[in-house]
Amino acid sequence: MALPVAPAAALSAVPPADLGKASGINSTLQRFGSAFGVAIATTVFTANGHIATPASFTAGLRPALQTAAALSLTGVLTALAVKPAVRAAHTAQDAPQLTKASQTS
Numbered sequence: 413m414a415l416p417v418a419p420a421a422a423l424s425a426v427p428p429a430d431l432g433k434a435s436g437i438n439s440t441l442q443r444f445g446s447a448f449g450v451a452i453a454t455t456v457f458t459a460n461g462h463i464a465t466p467a468s469f470t471a472g473l474r475p476a477l478q479t480a481a482a483l484s485l486t487g488v489l490t491a492l493a494v495k496p497a498v499r500a501a502h503t504a505q506d507a508p509q510l511t512k513a514s515q516t517s
Contacts, residue, residue, distance in 0.1 A: 418442070445487075453480050 422438040423431055453476045461472020 449480065449483055452483065453477075 419435065419438050422434050426434040456479045457472040457476040459472075460475045461468045461470070463469050
């Protein structure tokens with residue numbers, strides 16, 4: 413559920429001229445975050461267990477899931493700590509375009 417909200421929040425915080433850059437940076441950081449999250453969970457799993465027996469698998473899976481949950485909680489706390497950006501008011505040049513678009517709808 414958070415995947416459509418994150419790009420919308422990132423793109424609404426930048427001026428229209430920078431939308432392409434913001435979209436690219438947001439997408440890249442999501443990919444890096446996913447890759448690092450999987451790498452960290454895999455490292456924790458292999459440090460605590462292996463896939464040879466069910467008991468050793470469970471021994472590695474529990475700490476790996478706890479680590480993934482801790483990383484998720486860190487992301488939530490970081491998101492809550494970020495202050496919303498105050499967007500500048502639309503310029504006079506943007507106003508007629510907004511008015512025309514709203515009249516055609």
